[in-house]
Amino acid sequence: MSNPVRIQDDLYHAVNGEWLETAVIPDDRPTTGGFADLDEGVEKLLRADFKAFAEGKEKTPFPEMDEAVKLFKQIMNVEKRNAEGIKPLLPYLAKIATIKDVSELNARVRELILEGVDLPFNFGVEPDMKDATKNSFLVLGPSIILPDTSYYAEDNQAGKALLGVYADMAKKLLALTPLTEEDQAKYLEDTLAFDALAAKQVKSQIEWANYVDNYHPMPVDKVAELLSPMDLKGLLRSLYGEKGPKEIIVFEPRAIENFNKIFSADNFEMYKHWAYVRCLLSSTAYLSEDLRELGGTFRRTLYGIAKAPVVEKFAYRTASSLFSEPVGVYYGRKYFGEEAKKDVVELVKKIIATYEDRMAKNTFLKEETKKKAILKLSTIEIKMGYPDKIDPLYQELHVDESLSLLDNLCAISGKRILHSLNKLNKPVDRSEWGMPGHMVNACYNPFANDITFPAAILQKPFYGIDQSVSANLGGIGAVIGHEISHAFDNNGAKFDENGNLADWWSKEDFAAFEALTKKMIEEFDGIDFYGGKVSGELIVSENIADNGGMGVTLGIMSTLKDADYQEYFKNWARVWCLKAKPEYIQLLLSSDVHAPAELRANIQPRNFDEWYAAFDVKDTDKMYIPADKRIRIW
Numbered sequence: 001m002s003n004p005v006r007i008q009d010d011l012y013h014a015v016n017g018e019w020l021e022t023a024v025i026p027d028d029r030p031t032t033g034g035f036a037d038l039d040e041g042v043e044k045l046l047r048a049d050f051k052a053f054a055e056g057k058e059k060t061p062f063p064e065m066d067e068a069v070k071l072f073k074q075i076m077n078v079e080k081r082n083a084e085g086i087k088p089l090l091p092y093l094a095k096i097a098t099i100k101d102v103s104e105l106n107a108r109v110r111e112l113i114l115e116g117v118d119l120p121f122n123f124g125v126e127p128d129m130k131d132a133t134k135n136s137f138l139v140l141g142p143s144i145i146l147p148d149t150s151y152y153a154e155d156n157q158a159g160k161a162l163l164g165v166y167a168d169m170a171k172k173l174l175a176l177t178p179l180t181e182e183d184q185a186k187y188l189e190d191t192l193a194f195d196a197l198a199a200k201q202v203k204s205q206i207e208w209a210n211y212v213d214n215y216h217p218m219p220v221d222k223v224a225e226l227l228s229p230m231d232l233k234g235l236l237r238s239l240y241g242e243k244g245p246k247e248i249i250v251f252e253p254r255a256i257e258n259f260n261k262i263f264s265a266d267n268f269e270m271y272k273h274w275a276y277v278r279c280l281l282s283s284t285a286y287l288s289e290d291l292r293e294l295g296g297t298f299r300r301t302l303y304g305i306a307k308a309p310v311v312e313k314f315a316y317r318t319a320s321s322l323f324s325e326p327v328g329v330y331y332g333r334k335y336f337g338e339e340a341k342k343d344v345v346e347l348v349k350k351i352i353a354t355y356e357d358r359m360a361k362n363t364f365l366k367e368e369t370k371k372k373a374i375l376k377l378s379t380i381e382i383k384m385g386y387p388d389k390i391d392p393l394y395q396e397l398h399v400d401e402s403l404s405l406l407d408n409l410c411a412i413s414g415k416r417i418l419h420s421l422n423k424l425n426k427p428v429d430r431s432e433w434g435m436p437g438h439m440v441n442a443c444y445n446p447f448a449n450d451i452t453f454p455a456a457i458l459q460k461p462f463y464g465i466d467q468s469v470s471a472n473l474g475g476i477g478a479v480i481g482h483e484i485s486h487a488f489d490n491n492g493a494k495f496d497e498n499g500n501l502a503d504w505w506s507k508e509d510f511a512a513f514e515a516l517t518k519k520m521i522e523e524f525d526g527i528d529f530y531g532g533k534v535s536g537e538l539i540v541s542e543n544i545a546d547n548g549g550m551g552v553t554l555g556i557m558s559t560l561k562d563a564d565y566q567e568y569f570k571n572w573a574r575v576w577c578l579k580a581k582p583e584y585i586q587l588l589l590s591s592d593v594h595a596p597a598e599l600r601a602n603i604q605p606r607n608f609d610e611w612y613a614a615f616d617v618k619d620t621d622k623m624y625i626p627a628d629k630r631i632r633i634w
Contacts, residue, residue, distance in 0.1 A: 008621035012601040015573040023579045028313065030303040030584035033577040034597065035457075038440040042456045046331060046438060047316045061333070064326035064390055068319045070399035074408065075286075075315035081405060082288045086176050088404035089283045092117075093177060096276045102265050105272075106231040110238035114414035118143065118278050120263035120271050121227060121256070123235075125421050127428045127447040128249070129215045132499035135423045137236070137245040138214075139223060141202040141255025142262065143278075145195045147302065147591045149204040152196070158586065162302060167192065169297040173280055176291075190273035197262045201255040205591045206538045212494050215501060216250040223248040226256050229265050243425055285314070286406045304581025320438065322412055325387065326394050328436025328454065332386025336437070336455035340465050341385050344458055344476065348382050348451070351480050355552050358634065364512040372504045376487055376497040381430070381450035385458070386437030393419045442479055444486035444545075447499040451483045461574040470557065470564040474571035477553040478546075485548025485634055489541040490517050516633045520544055523603065523631060529596055530582060532589040542594045546604050548634035554610050565614035569605055576601040607631050 007014035016033075025032045026040070052058040053069040054076065060066050075081075096117060099105050105112070113119065120142050128136040145166055146152060151159030167188060174184040207213070224232040236244035250256050263271055284295025289311070296308050309317065320327040359365075359373050396419075397412050423429075430448050435441055437455045444451050453476075460467060463476035486492045493513065496502040505513070520543050525536025536543075550572070557563045578597040580588075588596065595603070605611040606623055607630045617624050 006621070008615050008617045008623050010602065011569060011573045011605060011623060012576070012598045015570050015601075016577040019577065020579055025579055025581060027307040028305060028309040030305055031578055031580040033579050034461075034575055035440050036578070038456065038459055038462075041459075042331070042438050042440060043313070043316065045335070046320065046327065047312060049330075049334075050316050050319065051312070061330060062326070062390075064323060064394040064397075065330055067394075067397055067399050068323035068327060070401065071322065071408065071412075072315045072319040074399060074401065074405050075318055076311060078289055078311055081286075082290075084404060085288050086291060088406040089280070089287060090178065092279060092283070092406075092410070093276060096272060096279060097179075099272055102229045102268050105268075106229075106234050109231070109235050113235075114417055115410055116279070116282070116413055116417075118275050120230065121259065125424045126249075127499070129212070129447065129495075129501040130217075132447045133428055135426065135428055136217075136247070136249045137424055138249040138251050139227070139232075139256060140251040141259075142198045144199045144202060145192075146199070147205075147587055149199055149202060150590055152199045162298070163192065165301045166298045169294065170277055170281060172294055173284060173291070174277070177280065187273040187277055190270040191277040194262075194267070194270045194274040197267075198255075201252075201258045201262055203252050203254070205593075206535060209538050209541065209593050210491065212491050212501065214249070214251040216253050217247050218250050220244070220246055220248055223250060223256065226259055228260075230263070239421055240424065245424060283406060285318075286409050302583065302587060304583030318409075322409070322416075323394060323397065324436040324439075325390050325433070328433075328438045329386050329390055330438075332437035332455040336385050336458065337465075340458055340463070341455075343465060344453065344463060344480075345382060345384050347472070347477060348384070348453075348480050350556065351477065351552055352377055352380060352484060354555050355481070355484055355634070358552060358555055362634075364516075365509050366506050369505050369509045372496070373488065376449065377484070379449060379497045380484065380487065381448065383433055383450055383452040385453070385455040387431070387433045389431075391432070442483050444483040444492065445499070446486070446492045446495045449487065449495070449497055449499050451480070453480070453483075461571055467571075468564060468567055469560060469562075470567045471571040473553045473557060474568035475575050477556070478549040478572060479575070481549030481552040482542075482545040483549075484552070485545040486541070488548065488634055489544040490514075491541055513633070516631060517544065519631050520547065520633070524595055524599065527599065529589065529599070530585045532586055534589065534595065534599065539593055539595045543604075544633055546595075546600055547607060547631060550604050550608060551632055551634055554608055557610070565610055569611060569614055572605065573601045 005013040005017050013020070019033070023032050029036060029040070050069060050072050053060050053065070054073045060069055092115060099108065109119070121139055122142060123137065123139045125135050125137055128134050146159055146162055150156065151162065153159065170188050170191065171184070174187060177184070179187065220233065220236070255262070281295055284291040292314070293308050300306070300308065308314070356374050356377050359370055359377065362370055365373070393416070396415055399408050430450070433452055434443050434445055435452050435454050439454045440456045442451070442453045442457055457479070458476065461475050462479060463472055493505070494501055496504050517540060521536035521540045523536065524534050524539060524543060527534040557565060557568055576597040585596070594600070602623065606625045611617060612624070
C-alpha cells in the first residue's frame with residue numbers, strides 16, 4: 001500500500017488493509033473474510049462430498065447421512081421441481097384459506113403448527129431458568145417482518161423501503177395463487193396491517209439482549225385468559241393430553257398482556273390472511289427455481305446480496321441445516337484431527353485455570369463471591385469438535401422420494417417441532433450440543449454452564465497446530481476466553497454453576513460489577529459506523545466477553561518465555577477481518593449483539609497495558625486511551 005496505516009493508529013486496517021482493498025464479496029453472500037471465509041471453505045468441502053455421495057461415487061458412512069443426501073438429490077432435481085411449480089404448496093394454502101373462524105383454528109391447531117403455520121403467538125420448550133434440570137413451556141409474541149421494532153419508526157426510511165420490497169415480492173407471489181385479484185390485494189393489505197399491530201407490542205433487539213428478563217412465570221389459567229380467544233389449554237391438551245404444564249414462562253409480557261391488541265375474533269380474517277402470506281413466502285424456496293429466486297428477494301435486499309445461491313449450494317445448505325448434527329459429526333470425524341482436539345482441550349483447561357487464578361486475585365469481589373465464581377469456572381463442561389453420538393431424532397427423519405420436496409420438508413419439520421415440544425416432560429439432556437461440528441462458531445450455554453467449540457472453527461487464523469502459541473492465544477485462545485467470560489457477563493453472571501438463575505453475589509459486589517458494565521456500554525455507545533450508530537447497550541454482553549477473553553489470554557502470555565505480543569494482537573485483528581455489504585452492516589447495527597468486527601479488533605486492545613508496550617503506543621496515537629479510562633473487568 002502506498003500510504004500504509006500505522007498500527008498505533010488503527011490495528012485493524014494496519015493488519016487487514018491490503019486484503020480489504022482487494023477482497024471481493026461473493027454474489028450470494030453478504031460478507032467475506034474471517035468467519036465467512038472459513039464457512040465458505042467448509043461449505044466447498046462438504047458440497048463436494050455431498051455431490052460424490054449423490055452420484056454414487058462414495059458411500060455415506062452412516063444411515064442419517066443417507067437421508068441428508070436424499071434431500072440434497074431431491075433439491076438438485078430442478079426439472080421435477082420446475083414442472084411442479086407452485087402446485088405442491090396449494091393444498092397447504094387451501095387449509096389456511098378455508099379456516100372459518102377462531103373456533104376452527106383452535107380445533108385444528110395441532111395439525112397447523114406441525115405444518116409450520118404461524119399462530120398469532122409463538123411458543124416452545126426450553127430449560128427452565130430457575131431449575132435447569134427441567135424443561136418449561138414458554139410463550140412469546142408473533143414474528144414480525146422487519147428485523148427489529150426500530151425499523152417501524154415513522155422516520156425510519158430503511159424500514160419503509162424494506163416493507164415496500166416485501167410487499168412487491170408478496171404481490172407477485174400472490175398472483176400465482178388461486179385467489180382473485182381483489183382477494184390478493186386484501187390479503188397483502190391485511191398482512192401488513194397485522195404485522196404493524198404485532199410490531200407495536202413485541203420486544204426490540206435491545207430488550208431481547210437482556211435475556212434474563214425473559215423469565216416471567218405465570219399460571220396456565222392466567223396465560224390462557226390473556227391469549228383468549230386462542231384456546232391455549234386446548235393446544236396444550238392436543239400436545240400433552242393431561243400431562244401439560246401448570247405454569248408457563250412468558251418471554252414477552254407486553255405482547256402477551258396486550259394480546260387483544262394484536263389478535264381477536266374481530267380481526268380473525270386479518271390474521272388468517274397474514275398466516276396465508278407467511279406460509280406462501282416461507283415455502284417458495286422449495287418449489288420451482290423461479291419461485292426460489294422470487295421468494296428470496298426480500299432477504300437478499302435486507303442482506304445486500306446480489307444473487308440467489310446456485311442450486312448446488314442451496315441444496316447443500318438446506319440438507320446440512322435440517323440434518324445438522326449428522327453432517328457435523330461426519331465433518332468432525334473426517335476432517336478434525338485428534339491431535340488438534342487434544343491440543344485445544346488442553347488450552348481450554350489452561351485458560352480456565354488461569355481464569356480461576358485471576359478471579360482469586362480480583363480486586364472488587366469479596367472472598368465469598370470469588371469462591372462461588374471459581375466454583376462456576378471449575379464446573380464448566382467442555383464440548384470440543386463434535387458430539388460422540390447423534391441425536392435419535394435423526395433416525396426418525398426420512399425423505400420419501402415419491403413425495404414433493406415441499407411435502408418432505410413439511411414432514412421433517414413437523415417431526416422436529418414435535419421432538420422439541422415433547423421435551424417438556426423429560427429432564428434436560430445436557431449432552432445435547434448447541435452447534436453442529438461443521439459450524440464456524442462457538443458458544444457458552446448459561447443453562448448448562450458449558451462451552452462448545454465446533455470442529456470447523458479450529459482452523460487458521462483462529463488455530464493452527466503449527467501456528468505460534470502467541471498467535472493461537474490471540475485467535476482461538478481469546479475466543480475460548482470470550483466464551484468462558486459469558487459465564488460472567490451481564491446475563492451469565494446471574495446463573496450459578498448448575499445453570500440456574502440465582503443471586504450468588506453480594507449486593508456490593510454486583511453493584512461494582514454493574515458500574516464496570518456501565519463503563520463498557522459507554523466505551524462503545526454512539527460510535528458512528530457506516531452511516532449508523534453503535535448501541536453500547538445492545539452489544540454489552542459480547543463486549544464484556546471480548547474484554548475477559550483478552551484479559552485471561554494476556555495473562556497466559558505473561559507466563560510464556562517466548563511470548564510475542566505483537567503477533568498476539570495481529571492475530572486478534574486477523575480473526576475479526578471482515579468485508580460486508582452496506583445493507584448487512586446496517587442490519588447488524590440494529591440487531592446483532594456483537595460489536596462490528598472492526599471495532600472489536602480496535603477498541604478492546606486499548607484497555608490493556610500490554611497493547612501499549614507491544615507497539616510503543618503513545619498518547620499522540622489514535623489507538624491510545626488514558627490509563628484511567630481503560631476497562632478491565634475480568
